[in-house]
Amino acid sequence: MKSITINGSKRESVGKKATKALRNAGQVPCVLYGVEGDPLHFAAEEIAFQNLVYTPDVHTVKIKLKSGESYNAILQDIQFHPVTDAILHMDFYQIFDDKPITMEIPIHTEGVARGVKNGGVLRYNLRRLKVRGLPGDLPDYIVANVTKLKIGQKLYVTAVESEDYKIQHPDNTVICQVRTSRNIVEDLEEEDEDEVAADEVPASEVEAGEGEAAESKE
Template sequence: MKSITINGSKRESVGKKATKALRNAGQVPCVLYGGDAPLHFAAEEIAFKSLVYTPDVHTVEIKLEGGEVFNAVLQDIQFHPVTDAILHIDFYQIFEDKEITMEIPVHTTGVARGVKNGGVLRFNLRRMRVKGLPGNLPDFIEADITPLRIGNKLYVTALKSDNFKIMHPDNTVVCQVRTSRNVIADTDDEEETAEDEVPATEVNETE
């Protein structure tokens, strides 16, 4: 998984007045959890652009004045209700030998045969909660939708997760192909049908 570096400085005061002064100076107050005690620090708001305003997920290398470095993941973020400015961010410290839980985006590959015949692909789950060692977590989870016909659903059991665990029930639907007004007949000869068969645990017809 890709990593982003955030350069910051420890916060000496964590009161409301000090926090307001930080924000007025273009700084974002942050807290790092997961260590011996919560660590309060601040960094420039622009430093979080590549971390927050992206559909991708990253680990974070937090570098503080004095040479301290911590590896972490984004845990929670608060935005201003009107301006959408970042008000506060919580991080959680990670260690290479300890499993963590994260939400990873789903990327599709191929073109569903049902879509080719006029159906519409609908996502039920664009991000998936997974658990594993930090070094084993992927940038995204790949979902091959090529075999999906109109009415088919793709379940989490169809996705590869060799080095991490998917934290969703097996009957969770990732995406499906629904019918539309533009549907045309989806018929194939026996040879093509045999090639496109997939296990029933992965792609099932809608009842």
């Protein structure tokens, strides 16, 4: 996973006046938890967080302070101004290379579902997956291949399992599925090697009505 460096400085005071002064100067007050002792209060320029906040991707963070200290962390919480959307406050949590962490990783679908080619619509149930693993093993995003999905079939989280991380969702959690639409094209192509094998897609994954439609054609 990629890392973003944030250069900041320790906060000498954490009172309301000092916090307001920081924001007026274009600084964002932050807190780093998980460090030895009390949480670390620091501040950094708001522009430094643009590539961390305003992106669909996730990153780890290297916090470098003017005092020479450096910490690896992940973003834990963020507060925005209700009107201007300016960043008001950010919370971070220190991480270590040898200790697993839990993060929400975005899902990127790959390919065009067979059911979509036949007039169906790909519906997303999840855009991110909560996974747990070592910081160095977590990916920037998780690839979900939807090419073999027919109309009525679903893609479960078990399809994107990896030895690098453990998915924190039940096995029957659906990532996406191909639903019917008004423009349906009957699939008359014969089964080939690229299709989903019968034992790979349980009958429960095909929506009710597909079997009945097949019987009516006979």
